[in-house]
Amino acid sequence: MKLSILAFVGAAIAEIAGCFAFWAWLKMGKSIWWVLPGVLSLAVFAYLLTLVDAEHAGRSYATYGGIYIAAAVIWLWVAEGVRPDRWDILGMCICLVGASVILWGPRTAV
Template sequence: MIHTAIVYVLAALAEIAGCFAFWAWLRMGKPVWWLVPGCTSLVLFAYLLTLVDTSQAGRAYAAYGGIYITSALVWLWLAEGVRPDRWDMLGAVLCLLGAAVILLAPHRA
């Protein structure tokens, strides 16, 4: 379980960094070369999700969603200087609970 949590956090960092590179290029006027590390980061994100210990890709992606949402709010705070409000925090907690149910429930094979 610790391995999965680490993979999800690293995947979220890679996905947010990759998406932010595109955001910076298109919305902030950064040079086009920002897409090179952005694309590399998105490839790393996709690879990392293959390391999750589940035989169903959809379940790995669904559980990852809660981690991604929480990580995006951390990014909002640390990288963009906007502190998440109580509604952001409540939403993140609900998403993490949903992710835990998806990941930890005794699914049928």
Template sequence: MPAYAIYSLAALAEIAGCFAFWGWLKLDRPIWWLIPGVASLALFAWLLTLIDSEAAGRAYAAYGGVYIAASLLWLWLAEGIKPDRWDLTGMTVALVGSAIILAGPR
């Protein structure tokens, strides 16, 4: 599976897991929200181990750009707030950085 597909799935799992905690602590959702949240965070961690990289830090750094893009997509689709031009500019810079990290000759 290509790295960006794994990163996209990992981002969805991480954001969903973190949102479960957000919902419990900030939106007064029931504590049982943490059960799927913790499972989702465990899935996120496992997915990152599927990245073909000799160093965890490099895999995590490249993931950062995808996470930013996924977070802005979550902002728009799940929270109903459309990203502005500054959000999109920052996302573009982050994705370019991620691509440089992934494509660099090693």
């Protein structure tokens, strides 16, 4: 489980960094060369999600969504210098609770 959490966190960082590279190029007027590390980062993101110990890809992606939202709020603060407000934090916590239910909820045989 510890490897899965690390893979989720690493994937979130890689996805945000990769998407930000495109954002910087298209919205901030940065050089097109920003796209190359962005594409590499997105490839790392996809690879890291395959390391997650989950039986079904959809459940893994749903869990990852909560981790991604938390990482995006942290990115907002650390990389963009915008301090999250109470609504950002509340929304992030709700998503993490949802991700936890999906990841660790008891499964019964059907």
